[in-house]
Amino acid sequence: MPEAKINGIQLYYEEYGSGHPFILLHGLGGDHQMFGHEIEQLKAHYRVIALDSRGHGKSEKVPQYTMEDHIQDVIGLMDHLLIKKTNILGASMGSYVAQGVAIAVPERVEKLILVVAKAFGKTSSTARLLAEHADEVKGLTQEEQMYALSKYIFHDLQAVGEWSQKLAVNVPVLTFEQQEAANRALENFDFRPELHKITANTLLISGKYDGLNPPKDGKEVASLIQKSCFEEFEKSGHAPSVEEPKRYTEVINNFLRS
Template sequence: MTTFQSNDVSLVYEEFGEGEPLVLLHGLTGNRHMFDQDVQVLKKYFRTIVLDARGHGDSDKPSSYTLNDHVGDVLNLLDHLEIEETYLIGVSMGSYIAQGVAIASPERVKKLVLVATKSEGKTSSMEALFEKYADELKGLTFSQKVLKVSPYMFHDLTAVGQWSKEAAEKGTPLTVEQITAANKALEGFDFTQDLYRVTAKTLVISGDHDELNPTELGRETARLIPITTFVEFKQSGHAPNVEQHLLFLDFVLEFLDVK
C-alpha cells in the first residue's frame, strides 16, 4: 500500500494493472478491500486504483470531516498521481463522493458508474430504515439494529456476509466514535440541483431488494444526470457488485468499452 497527503491527512491507496486509470470508491465504514474481487478482473484492462477514504481502512481518521473533504481527497489523489481524466466507480457512500467529483471537476471524469446510490442525504438512509422497522428494533444497540435490518438491505446475505468479513479482516476496525464521524460526514448532502453539471456518460445500478437506497432513488439520480443508463438488478440489494458479481462486471466492462 502507498500513502499520500491530502490537506494534512494521510490516505492509503493501492494500484494494480496498466492502462487508462479507473478509481474505485468504497461504501460507508468499508475499505479498499471491498473491491478485491473486482480488482482481479479490472486490473487486466485498467490502471485500477483503490482508496481508503479518510476515516476508513488504513487511512487517517480525523475526529470530524465532511463529504466535501472526501471529494477533495479524490481530486487530490488524481493530482498526486498526475491523472488528468479517469473512469470512476463508486458504491453507496463512494457513489456520493463520485457524484461530488463529477460535479466539481466534470472534465476529470471520463465515465461514471454509481452503484446503490441516491442524490441527496437530507435524511440518513440507515436512520430512515431504523424508523421504518422501529417496533422490531426496540432496545437494540446500533450494531444489533444493523444486523436485524440486514435482510431488508440485502438479497444474498451469505455472499454479503462473507465479503464483509473478508474485507474487515484485511482493514483496520473502526471504533464507535469513528463510525459516528463517518456517518456525520454524510449528513445533509444534496446534489439534486447540480447533477446537470455532470458531463460523463453515467451508468447507475440499483438492486430491487435494497430498502436502504431503494431503486426509485437510483432512478431519480439517473434522471438528473444528462447522459445516463439506469439498470435494476433483480436479485440484489444494497450490494449489486457482490450479490450479482458476474452480472455487475459484465455491465461495467461493456459500459467501459472493454473488448
C-alpha cells in the first residue's frame, strides 16, 4: 500500500500518471477519493499524488494535531517522494494547508490552485456554521446536522447529493472524537500576514452560494497573493467541481496552460 511514515505517523496516499508532480489536498472529513474528477483530468499530463491528511481516510488517526502538522506532513511527503517542485490543488481545508505549504517553502510550489478557500479562521468553517444554526440542528446526529445545513453550503443539491452517495460507499466516516480532532486542527490560524511570501502563480475558485467559505474570503486571499487570479462560480456553493464540472475543468486547464 502507498504509505509513508512522515513526522512519526503513517500517511496514506495514491499516485496516478507521470510527469510534473501535482499534489491534491482534500477537505475536512474527507479523503483523496473526493478528487475523482480532478484525478481523471490531471493524470494524463501529471504525476498526481492524492494524500489522505492525518486523521482522515486511511492515514493514521491521532488524538490531536494542528494546522502546522498538516503543513509539515505535505512538505515531509514531498521530501519522501524526492519532489523538488510541485503544483498543488487544495479544496476547503486542503486550501488552507496548501497556503501554509506555499508560504513555508515558496520555492517548491510552482502553481497553486485554492478551491473554496479562506485565509484565517477562529474555528473550522463547519463548526462556525453549526454554531450559527444551533437551534435548527439541536438533537440531530452528526450526519443529520450536515444534511440539514446542506442548503446553506451548496447550490446544486441534487448533484452534490448524488456525488456524496457515491463517496459514502468507500470513504471512511470519522468517529465523533476523530471529527472533533479534525475541527480543532483548524482553529485560530491566520495566513494573511504571510501570504505575500507566496511566489507561485495562484488560482482562486469560489462558489457564489458557499455558506462555509463565501467568495469574499477567496477574494481576500487573492488580494494578498501577488501573482493570483480569482474566479467566482455563479451556480456553485462549496463544491464547484461537482456543481459546475465543465466550467471547473475549463478554468483549471486554462490556468495550467497559462
